[in-house]
Amino acid sequence: MFKVRVIPCLDVKDGRVVKGVNFVDLRDAGDPVEAAIAYDAAGADELTFLDITATHENRGIILDVVRRTAEACFMPLTVGGGVRTVDDIKTLLRSGADKVSINSAAVSRREFVKEAAEKFGEQCIVVAIDAKRVKRPGGSDRWEIFTHGGRNATGIDAIEYAQEVVALGAGEILLTSMDRDGTRQGFDLPLTRAIADSVPVPVIASGGVGNLDHLVDGVREGHATGVLAASIFHFGEFTIRQAKDHMVRAGLPMRIDP
Amino acid sequence: MSHVAIVDYGINNVRSVRNAVEYCGFDPVVTHDEDAIADASHVILPGVGAFGDAMTNIRARGIDAMLERHVREKGKPFLAVCLGMQLLAKTSEEHADDNVAHRGLGWFDADVLRLMPNDPALKIPHMGWNMVAKERSHPILAGIRESNLAFYFVHSFAMRCNVESDVVGYAQYGQSVTAIIARDNVVATQFHPEKSQDSGIELVSNFLRWNP
DSSP: OBOOEEEEEEEEETTEETTOOOOTTOSOTTOHHHHHHHHHHTTOSOEEEEEOOOSGGGTTHHHHHHHHHHHHOOSOEEEESSOOSHHHHHHHHHHTOSEEEEOHHHHHOTHHHHHHHHHHOGGGEEEEEEEEEEOOTTSOOEEEEEETTTTEEEEEEHHHHHHHHHHHTOSEEEEEETTTTTTOSOOOHHHHHHHHTTOSSOEEEESOOOSHHHHHHHHHTTOOSEEEESHHHHTSSSOHHHHHHHHHHTTOOOOOOO | OOOEEEEOSSOSOOHHHHHHHHHTTOOEEEEOOHHHHHHOSEEEEOOOSOHHHHHHHHHHTTHHHHHIIIIIITOOOEEEETHHHHTTSSEEEEEEETTEEEEOOOSSSEEEEEOOOSOTTSOSSEEEEEEOEESSOOGGGTTOOGGGOEEEEEESEEEEESSGGGEEEEEESSSEEEEEEEETTEEEESSBGGGSHHHHHHHHHHHHTOOO
């Protein structure tokens, strides 16, 4: 039976986990490698690092984090944040990332997705989409692509954009609702479902998880293949195992060590 | 102690396979040098990327002939992973030009075909964790409980074997997906054991201790 993926996401800045990770037994709550090892041991199905390092000089630090993680964790690792060139992808893959996620660089130049997929294979190119509901006077609402953490509108329709990047070679979509991100109100289910139903590749739902029912809803109502969450796991509110047990009780196929 | 040869045919991410071999306590060497392959105790053919490019690189470096000599003739234990497994087939229709299939190494009477799950809700690539059901036992699965045979898959094409007895296990994804094949000293997995946590590491460790 094919399993639903539960994916914790760590925001990393200058080689440190933003806000820390509050697990028992973690010697250094800010060390992304230690957090990755803890999630690996806890049975996470995959791990995502989002590098939010702002300064150019510190951009290389994430490579060391990826390298050390890949030496200790034998699970799929996706790395995103500031990926702009084919060389950025190559160095991340060589460091041990399995997938690289592209965000604003794909918005500003779609061909980048094609170049990346042709060079490295579609299976390792994730396109991260940040979408927000936009009211249209006289028309129906739609979701549009936003960049820079939801501050910059692009006017691009999210569904059309998703279809476009998949046609260019994206092997997976990481979809974040900018309306829900950080709200703990649950995924934007109509958005997730609209995107998941319009592309043939897996869609990972992100943004807004506040309880374990939200994870179930993302799959059942949103048609996501996997669910990504950060704070509910980082702050020790729920373990990966609790999330999976809850999803099993809801009837979803999960990978659980019996 | 002799080393484990990880065959280098110009793909970028062999680091995970190397890390897994090291983690199991063995000494990995990423190489396309014949002496290094000849001296290795075990040989691993990793695989990420496109079938056509991979075969072009393998032929250009003479790796096909090296593997023929040291794996097929001399019987060195051999593990192929993901695309590496598909390369053992006779043909692949992946990005075939003008519908002429790419030729593989042809060690198995098998063809690589596009996945066509019978459920339209199932996504392509087949990306994520799936259970493998055993058709028969094999030393690389020793000690792994049936309930723990969950492995990480990432692929859009899969192998169809014409010889049933070559298949060790299948996964189900709206169709039967050949997950493990084996014959004599050769074993191959469609999934990535090096990305499959404890079960995967156990499989790699079993392989590295296998002396067929």
